[in-house]
């Protein structure tokens with residue numbers, strides 16, 4: 001997270017130099033780059049001269065895991081010595097190289113949650129230590145609908161440095177002081193951009209906004225403000241008939257952030273950790289008494305949608321969805337948030 | 348995607364469903380409707396005649412609908428179900444294991460010429476699904492058209508693995524068989540796919556490494572379990588509130604326990620429909636486990652799941668003379 | 675070496691007792707867990723033990739034909755035959771899983787069985803599941 005600086009500057013970075021750049025940055029930063037493995041692209045820790053794949057559409061798993069890992073130890077207790085050992089907070093400086101606009105937007109959404117009232121140091125430490133180098137989308141995928149959520153796929157000013165693909169090279173935009181500093185420190189990689197390249201990049205950026213296959217109109221989300229009406233809508237029953245109650249849509253979602261906290265004991269040691277949890281699981285709301293306020297898939301699937309479209313909006317002012325399309329791509333039964341919004345408004 | 352056969356089949360299927368609802372033979376029918384994207388379909392519970400129009404039958408109807416016959420999703424009504432040949436096998440298992448009563452079912456088998464896997468389609472044609480505007484079919488190939496070009500790929504390259512060994516025959520368990528001609532003119536694409544064979548020459552450490560690498564990716568989203576028609580326990584032991592068998596953390600050894608248990612618990616019930624592997628978001632080769640177990644069960648007890656309703660599962664019976672390698 | 679033994683309460687558990695009271699010597703590496711019948715074994719028990727890095731698991735039940743519940747052990751025999759193939763396929767030497775038939779009167783056989791599994795495990799080269807890599811649960 002960095003302070004915004006209105007004064008942006010344009011540079012050029014040759015694609016052929018990206019590896020050298022990463023190798024240089026590697027000395028100071030822990031870098032995460034998109035890497036293709038087993039037919040999936042995901043952010044992986046960069047090691048010297050590693051291969052990476054910048055021609056990816058988007059990563060299968062959202063980058064939220066780099067800030068809110070699927071599991072993370074909070075502290076351990078040694079019974080014998082009667083001491084509590086706090087988990088060391090991440091202190092290494094990190095870079096995410098190639099984060100897409102929808103996903104960087106998801107981080108600002110998560111920030112709201114982890115900063116509210118008490119600050120979540122585990123999350124925030126990682127967030128504050130991380131520089132984001134964003135990558136614009138010139139070719140939105142068939143399941144993307146970020147533009148319905150006011151995310152601009154072509155242009156992202158929330159990241160420290162933003163890259164626009166010009167074919168052989170990237171147009172580099174520094175959005176923050178930290179981003180500018182990084183560029184300033186490494187002049188061998190960044191040349192000044194000419195007028196012509198800037199114009200071409202702006203064109204590419206604006207083109208990205210076209211060509212979406214799915215989506216919804218902004219006003220269609222207004223109906224969710226009135227929870228009273230929407231709560232008993234028949235669509236939840238309908239969705240529950242086919243929803244499998246798996247964890248795909250929440251685990252793969254860039255903005256879902258629910259976690260469970262548990263303690264585990266070993267011989268002389270106790271450990272408290274947190275790990276992802278999903279509102280789609282029965283156990284999510286099951287109480288010790290055996291009572292479960294969300295006993296059926298209907299209540300659970302409704303929770304997923306209403307949390308994103310109603311509750312989050314009234315609490316933080318924005319929809320907890322960035323249109324990355326991961327849920328749509330991966331749901332085994334093709335439950336599609338854009339269709340749900342459309343159906344509630346127009347059927 | 349245009350295919351005359353499928354269009355005609357869809358029409359006949361719609362008529363059939365209409366008739367079933369109209370004559371109140373069933374309370375609802377589980378079928379397919381169009382998905383959000385052209386290469387997707389979604390399961391669809393048809394309750395009203397006005398909904399019948401939405402029914403489709405095409406080359407992307409991959410979902411094994413029989414999973415909705417698990418008691419957890421039933422409401423004690425009479426159900427009609429659209430089934431492919433392969434889905435029939437899991438219906439047989441569900442009936443056999445008292446999860447659904449045959450008299451509460453009306454099974455509509457639809458002629459199937461293989462289901463396409465969109466990821467294979469992308470891989471073999473090199474064309475992302477977002478660029479495709481039309482697919483045509485000829486005898487052996489798919490012609491994939493974009494606004495600029497058209498590419499032919501072998502049909503069998505893009506089918507689901509299971510379709511390559513399917514015999515497409517009419518099953519005697521179906522109440523209805525919707526097909527265009529009575530003749531079966533499909534050639535069996537008897538291609539054998541190496542599932543577990545590749546691991547057979549690897550030593551134990553290599554195998555462990557192979558599986559740990561895959562299991563380390565598992566998110567424990569439990570989609571592979573929830574989608575499986577053979578996973579029908581009312582409460583899965585991994586959801587049990589009485590005992591935590593594995594940690595909530597998705598650590599590799601925990602995942603190892605989960606996966607081997609899942610595979611073992613479905614052994615003798617698994618009909619190799621491939622749904623678990625298809626839905627896994629992180630591409631874990633679960634079918635290797637299932638196929639291996641199916642083979643071991645066949646070798647040891649001569650049993651194959653999903654074939655006969657009146658055949659007893661080998662784990663539910665025994666012979667005093669069973670081979671005893673333990674003594 | 676660490677071995678977990680799941681012993682049926684009607685036979686092998688009593689057999690282990692007898693081995694103890696008869697002062698028969700057997701290696702001390704085993705941890706016995708009492709179960710109501712060998713067929714109580716859920717594969718998860720075995721897998722969990724193996725995934726924690728124990729060197730071997732032995733399951734012991736009544737002799738075929740003598741199960742307190744008539745035929746539980748026949749089912750066990752079928753299941754473990756297949757389970758052995760599964761763990762073998764997933765990288766655990768199948769020798770690490772043994773099933774023995776031991777009656778309550780066979781204190782000697784119990785001691786022999788423990789020795790047997792240990793000598794089998796001593797012969798194998800490959801490593802067990804990495805220790806302590808999982809949760810402490």
Ligand code: SF4
Nearest residue numbers: 243244246248249331
């Ligand atoms: S991914 Fe689909 S099936 Fe799974 S819980 Fe989400 S909506 Fe339901």
Ligand code: SF4
Nearest residue numbers: 253321322324325327
């Ligand atoms: S709800 Fe779906 S599209 Fe929206 S952020 Fe989550 S995964 Fe992405």
Ligand code: SF4
Nearest residue numbers: 256257258279304307
């Ligand atoms: S309640 Fe559900 S939708 Fe909301 S953040 Fe948690 S898991 Fe995601």
Ligand code: SF4
Nearest residue numbers: 565566568569571627
């Ligand atoms: S579907 Fe895949 S990721 Fe999810 S629990 Fe199963 S194997 Fe793990």
Ligand code: SF4
Nearest residue numbers: 575617618620621623
């Ligand atoms: S284990 Fe997989 S292949 Fe077997 S029946 Fe279940 S979903 Fe189908």
Ligand code: FES
Nearest residue numbers: 682711712735742
């Ligand atoms: S009672 Fe001993 S094995 Fe069944």
